[in-house]
Amino acid sequence: MATLILAEHDNTNLNEATAKTLTAALALGQPVDILVAGHQAQAVADAAAKLSGIRAVKLADGASLAHQRAEPLADLIVSLAGGYDAIVVPATSTGKNVAPRVAALLDVMQISEITKVVSADTFERPIYAGNAIETVQSGDSKRVVTVRIAAFPAADAGGNAPVETVAAPADSGLSSFVGADLSVSDRPELAAAKVIVSGGRALGSAEKFQEVIAPLADQLKAAIGASRAAVDAGYAPNDWQVGQTGKVVAPDLYIAIGISGAIQHLAGMKDSKVIVAINKDGDAPIFQIADYGLVDDLFTVVPALTKALAN
């Protein structure tokens, strides 16, 4: 049989989460199709068709799919499920929302946020905020899996798969889209960034957070993250939150500034390649996982680092 993956996109651009999910899906060893479900999303389907190693792109284009609402999206995936023995979805907010709905409609127990494919029916996944790793085997005839995208590299582009059209589902009218308030930023997306500069409660205010963190992030072309403590204190918006209850990231370089290193924060960033910690408390737990630490006042060290990098 085959594997179906759900593309992550905004109707205009294909999100890199798709290419990372593809890497996990290809490890199942079956032909892979990519489902692009959206509205006026032809450009996304064309971009998905260029990913290497796939059999085909299925494009479902209709108004009911414009905002990726769970009810029509799940109905669509279920209508296609007969041709697949695995459905693989990125663990983004869209994927986490829709995948369990699909699994229940198929009477399948989903496997959430896999970090490794052991075999076609066996996967590794973190539990207890990453403090334990479980190896689970599915006993269901189909698998529904969500993929922790930080755990897989992106598949290459360079393919040229056919784009086939499938019918968009009718709208049941159970839910409707009212509006969105999305942050607009020129910075790279947190989940896909190569470098992340993250700030904690030690920044002391929203103004200081911007004043200290932003110039360094600009210098490194980095995404900005924040600890839950900083978010709860109102220094940074929630979609910047890195941790068990926020985003899980694994950039090449993670710079933690004024972050003590609560378990819940470490769960979201401990797989980063290189971790730098800047904190004036030398006993802060963040130093137990940091590759390089500076025990010093962040308000002097961070501007100095920004300046040193500019030279």
Added chain:
Amino acid sequence: MKILVPVKRVVDTNVKIRVKADGTGVDLANVKMSMNPFDEIAVEEALRLKEAGKATEVVVVSIGTDKSAETLRTGLAMGADRAILVKTDIANIEPLAVAKLLKAVIAAEEPGLVILGKQAIDDDSNQTGQMLAALLGWPQATFASKVVLGDGDVDVTREVDGGLETLRLKLPAIVTTDLRLNEPRYASLPNIMKAKKKPLDETSPETLGVDASPRLTVLKTVEPTGRTAGVKLGSVDELVAKLKQAGVL
């Protein structure tokens, strides 16, 4: 309107868990247990809707052993009106089975709204609410940061990648909570005493006619490969040199 709030007994959020050396799971002996934090937020939201006159009754339900009754008492002490325990000895009961059991409870209770935590902090599955919505054929709004109950519908603001999104759901509906929805109250001592007298009914998967047996086999549970502490550096220049050496600049 009645609001149903499923709650789960989990290892307390402040406990540093220990993986058993033989790989058979996480050591839960003599560990402090509490109500799943996201479920506390769900109970709080239901209570606020009742206090605002938009709901008439808040019912908490839990699936687990006798000990889950303690978690239900916590919900009652916060202010829920009554509780239902679906008693089972199946360890690690899975979200799909929980959703099926809740569907059976809902068939009898007929709530207008079900509010659940977005995920339990033990298995981190993040599935039950969505699965329950699917089995009931109800609309869903996960990761809620704001819930506005109207007449026949509910507007839910959701925390999504990149910001916020608002959906309108026809009732009855499923909502799952995110952290910023509210700050749950503490139960006062008089309310803890009062909770002991509130009704707590028991049922079972057999009575509800649900096969709750697991679909997944956990082959092993291990500790993640840890990181070791690196070096503390003396200056910014030293840090820049190290980062260049590591090839990340």
